[in-house]
Every structure is written in C-alpha cells, then in structure tokens.
Amino acid sequence: MARPRQFDEDRVITAAMETFWRHGYEGTSTRDLCDSTGLGPSSLYNTFGGKRELYLRALERYYATVTAEQVARLNEPGSAKERLRAMMLHSIDSDLDDAEGRRGCFAMNAAVEVAALDPDVKSAVRRCFDRVEDELCAVVGAGQAAGEIPSGRDARALARLVQSTYYGLRVLSRVQDDRKALLATVDSTLADL
Amino acid sequence: MARPRQFDEDRVITAAMETFWRHGYEGTSTRDLCDSTGLGPSSLYNTFGGKRELYLRALERYYATVTAEQVARLNEPGSAKERLRAMMLHSIDSDLDDAEGRRGCFAMNAAVEVAALDPDVKSAVRRCFDRVEDELCAVVGAGQAAGEIPSGRDARALARLVQSTYYGLRVLSRVQDDRKALLATVDSTLADL
DNA sequence: TTCGTTTTGAATCAGTCGCTTCAAAACCCG
DNA sequence: CGGGTTTTGAAGCGACTGATTCAAAACGAA
Numbered sequence: 001m002a003r004p005r006q007f008d009e010d011r012v013i014t015a016a017m018e019t020f021w022r023h024g025y026e027g028t029s030t031r032d033l034c035d036s037t038g039l040g041p042s043s044l045y046n047t048f049g050g051k052r053e054l055y056l057r058a059l060e061r062y063y064a065t066v067t068a069e070q071v072a073r074l075n076e077p078g079s080a081k082e083r084l085r086a087m088m089l090h091s092i093d094s095d096l097d098d099a100e101g102r103r104g105c106f107a108m109n110a111a112v113e114v115a116a117l118d119p120d121v122k123s124a125v126r127r128c129f130d131r132v133e134d135e136l137c138a139v140v141g142a143g144q145a146a147g148e149i150p151s152g153r154d155a156r157a158l159a160r161l162v163q164s165t166y167y168g169l170r171v172l173s174r175v176q177d178d179r180k181a182l183l184a185t186v187d188s189t190l191a192d193l
Numbered sequence: 194m195a196r197p198r199q200f201d202e203d204r205v206i207t208a209a210m211e212t213f214w215r216h217g218y219e220g221t222s223t224r225d226l227c228d229s230t231g232l233g234p235s236s237l238y239n240t241f242g243g244k245r246e247l248y249l250r251a252l253e254r255y256y257a258t259v260t261a262e263q264v265a266r267l268n269e270p271g272s273a274k275e276r277l278r279a280m281m282l283h284s285i286d287s288d289l290d291d292a293e294g295r296r297g298c299f300a301m302n303a304a305v306e307v308a309a310l311d312p313d314v315k316s317a318v319r320r321c322f323d324r325v326e327d328e329l330c331a332v333v334g335a336g337q338a339a340g341e342i343p344s345g346r347d348a349r350a351l352a353r354l355v356q357s358t359y360y361g362l363r364v365l366s367r368v369q370d371d372r373k374a375l376l377a378t379v380d381s382t383l384a385d386l
Numbered sequence: 387t388t389c390g391t392t393t394t395g396a397a398t399c400a401g402t403c404g405c406t407t408c409a410a411a412a413c414c415c416g
Numbered sequence: 417c418g419g420g421t422t423t424t425g426a427a428g429c430g431a432c433t434g435a436t437t438c439a440a441a442a443c444g445a446a
Contacts, residue, residue: 002422003413024306026219030404040425045405047423102309111367112305113217116295126368153381160374161358161381168361174304175319181353188346188354192385195392196442223434233395238435240393 009047012037017058021106025055025114052118055110059124062106067128071135080143081190084136088166088186095173105170133163140193149193158193165189202240205230210251214299218248218307245311248303252317255299260321264328273336274383277329281359281379288366289375298363326356333386342386351386358382 019036020028030051034041048054073087095104103109107128115122136159143149149158169182176182212229213221223244227234241247266280288297296302300321308315330352336342342351362375369375 002420003411003424005423006412024217024219026217027306029402031402040423041405042407042426043424051404104305104309108364109305111364112297112302113220115367116297122368129365129368157377157381160378161385164358164361164365164378164382165354166361167364168357168359171301171304171360171364172322172357174308175315175322184350185353185357188350189357192354195390195444196394197444198393199442222432224432233393234435235396235437236394244434 005043005047007037007039007043012039012044012047013054013057013061016054017061017106020055020058021062021109022101022103024109025051055114056120056124059107059110059121059128063124063128063131066106067131070132074135074139080139080146080148081193083139084162085186085190088169088189089183091166091170092173092179092182092186095170096177096179102174104174105167108167108170129163132166133159136160136162143193162189162193198236198240200230200232200236205232205237205240206247206250206254209247210254210299213248213251214255214302215294215296217302218244248307249313249317252300252303252314252321256317256321256324259299260324263325267328267332273332273339273341274386276332277355278379278383281362282376284359284363285366285372285375285379288363289370289372295367297367298360301360301363322356325359326352329353329355336386355382355386 015037016033019032023032028051030041030044033039033051033054034044037044039047044054048057070087070091073090074083076083076086078086091105094100095102107125110121111125111129115125137156140149140158140162141155144151144155165185169185173182208230209226212225216225221244223234223237226232226244226247227237230237232240237247241250263280263284266283267276269276269279271279284298287293288295300318303314304318304322308318330349333342333351333355334348337344337348358378362378366375
C-alpha cells in the first residue's frame with residue numbers, strides 16, 4: 001500500500017520517556033526529542049501529533065513498564081512487610097543513584113510539574129498512583145490475613161499511609177542524600193503497621 | 194550620589210516568587226518575570242544577575258515567609274498532635290484550593306524540577322525541609338514530655354516519619370482531590386505516634 | 387548648577403521554541 | 417513495472433528565549 005515506517009514506535013516512545021523523565025516537560029524541546037528518538041520533526045509530528053501528546057504516551061509507557069515493575073516487586077515471595085520494604089528500598093536506591101541521573105519518579109515529576117495545568121496528565125499520573133495504592137492494599141490485606149499485620153484497621157487506610165510515606169521519601173531523596181535516614185523512616189513506617 | 198531605584202526589591206522578589214511558584218523554573222520566561230515584577234529587563238539583570246539568581250532569591254523568600262508560617266503554625270497553642278494536624282490540614286487545604294492556583298509547595302516543586310540540576314537550589318530547598326523537620330522534632334519532643342506521645346521512640350525518627358507522610362500527601366494532592374481521604378491519612382499518622 | 391553615578395526604557399542580539407510545509411523517496415499492490 | 421499512498425528529510429515559519437547594549441533620565445553631592 002505505502003511506504004513503511006523506518007522506526008519502531010515503542011522504541012521512540014521509550015526514548016521520549018527517558019528524555020522527558022530526565023529534563024521535565026518544559027525542559028525538553030522538540031529538538032531534544034528528535035535527537036533522542038532519531039526521528040525528524042515531520043515524522044514525530046505526523047505520528048504523535050506534538051510534544052504534549054508524546055508526553056502523554058510517555059506517561060502511558062511509564063505505567064506499563066515502571067509502575068508494572070513496582071507492582072511485580074510487591075508480589076515477589078516474602079512476608080507482607082518484606083515486600084513493602086523491598087519496593088521502597090528499591091525506589092530509594094534508584095533515586096539516590098547518580099548513574100541513573102537522579103531523575104526520580106517520572107509520575108511524581110509529572111504530578112508536580114504538569115498535573116495542575118493538564119487534566120489528561122493528571123489522569124495519567126493518578127492511574128499510576130492508584131495502581132500502586134491498590135497493590136499496596138492487597139499486600140496489606142494479605143499481611144492481615146496471615147496475622148502479620150493487626151486486622152483492626154482498614155487495609156485501604158494503611159495502604160494510603162504507606163503510599164504517602166513512600167512518595168514523601170522520594171521527595172526528600174531529591175535533596176537528602178542520607179540513605180540511612182531514609183531507610184530508618186521506611187522501617188518506622190513498617191513497624192507501625 | 195546617584196539615581197535611586199524606582200522599585201522595592203522585596204516586592205520584586207515576592208512577585209518573582211509567585212511567578213516561579215505557579216509556572217516552575219523552565220515554564221517561566223524572563224519576559225514573564227518582567228511583566229509580573231514591572232521591571233524592565235535591564236533593571237532586572239542589573240539588580241539580580243539573571244533568571245537563575247532571581248530563582249534562588251525567590252527560594253530564600255519562600256523560606257523566610259511560607260516556611261516561617263509553617264513553623265509558626267506548629268507553635269500555636271494546643272497539644273502536640275493538634276499542632277501537627279493543624280499544619281498538615283492547612284497545607285492540604287491550600288493545595289486543593291483552586292483560588293490559589295493549585296501551585297503546591299514551592300520548595301517541593303523546586304526539589305522535583307531543579308534540585309538535581311543545581312546544587313544551590315538543592316541547598317535552598319533542603320534548608321526549607323530541614324527547618325520543618327527540626328520544628329516537627331521539637332513538637333514531637335514536647336508531646337513526649339507532656340506524656341501525649343510515648344517516649345519509647347526517638348523524637349527525630351518520629352518527626353521524619355511525619356515529615357515524609359506530609360510531603361507524600363502534598364504529592365498526592367496534585368492528582369487526588371479527595372480531601373477526606375487525605376485527611377484520613379493525616380489522622381492515621383497521628384494515631385501511630 | 388554642574389558633575390559623577392546609577393537606573394531606566396527601548397531596541398536588539400543570536401539562538402531556540404513548537405510546529406508546518408512540501409517535494410522527493412520508499413514502499414505495497416495489482 | 418506503474419499507480420497510489422505514506423514517510424521522510426530539509427528548509428523554514430513566526431514567535432519567543434535569556435541576555436545585552438546604550439543613550440537618556442534622575443538623582444545626590446559639591
């Protein structure tokens with residue numbers, strides 16, 4: 001029928017996600033995106049529509065990959081608290097790793113930078129957060145069923161408490177390099193469950 | 194000796210802070226700053242040096258005003274838990290208020306958007322966070338002395354736990370409008386102390 | 387009033403912004 | 417191979433970026 005594309009759409013979105021993740025929405029120019037994806041501007045606009053649409057696609061990709069990994073990590077073998085700890089530990093170590101560029105959590109970055117200005121971004125970010133919350137809830141529920149966590153309190157409420165502390169720690173990790181202090185807070189949270 | 198300035202430097206910094214706060218660092222242009230401050234570009238550059246320096250001054254101003262208000266709110270009359278609750282409640286209501294433009298916490302915005310790229314911004318933000326942490330620690334200590342909070346655990350550790358949950362809630366408030374759910378998490382945190 | 391100093395506004399710098407246009411190239415189907 | 421369709425690269429759109437220049441204006445001190 002017609003000329004086929006020379007690029008893999010998934011690869012392009014992944015490359016765009018990396019760029020947005022590292023430099024933010026306003027900090028990323030269309031030329032940056034062309035450079036990192038290897039696409040010319042016409043291909044980029046022809047395929048995705050524009051910078052904003054590509055950003056939304058990048059957030060979807062984040063949900064499908066990184067958020068999925070977080071969920072998977074919560075479902076690895078171990079007690080409920082061990083699994084909660086593993087997820088938080090992994091994120092903190094990732095946040096503090098210079099080799100990863102200290103880019104933090106892409107969904108959180110989008111929440112802070114763009115969510116107030118763009119309802120679609122807000123929805124995409126909430127989708128990530130809600131998915132994590134649901135899985136935290138499941139893990140807490142399992143812990144309660146196993147007698148590891150007291151059943152007196154609502155699993156959802158406990159999950160939200162863990163979730164808040166978790167994202168708070170990821171904020172602090174942007175300016176606070178003391179890994180031990182962050183880990184101590186993780187353990188305080190788990191001890192309270 | 195020479196021609197005096199036609200503007201009040203404090204007013205200019207405050208106006209610049211509002212603009213940076215609302216639109217972020219990259220989202221604010223020098224012309225935006227000229228418009229909001231009323232200064233011409235030459236006056237602005239002559240006085241402050243450039244956009245980055247003005248941003249740092251804006252962060253200092255945030256510390257001197259908003260962070261100071263948070264600290265003051267922690268020192269109002271009432272029990273320790275009442276004071277902790279008052280601070281968190283005030284911030285959440287501020288975050289959810291459309292009339293305030295849903296701009297969140299300027300220090301947190303700076304932490305997420307700029308801190309990784311600019312050590313001076315990182316320091317300025319940490320100054321805000323550390324000030325809040327210290328005051329939280331004092332309040333927790335007072336609660337322990339009054340018998341309101343068990344003395345078994347380190348006040349500093351408890352303060353950091355509250356602080357993490359606090360900033361986590363402010364992240365969630367960017368995409369989550371359910372005030373009751375956020376407040377429930379505040380109460381869960383306080384109940385655990 | 388005159389001098390020396392600083393501030394101010396207007397104009398403008400080269401470079402970049404997000405985005406568009408368009409003709410040539412590349413493909414599949416018949 | 418020819419016809420129809422899509423993708424591609426290059427060039428460029430007007431607007432805006434952070435920053436600078438410079439002469440005129442506005443003051444205090446002598």
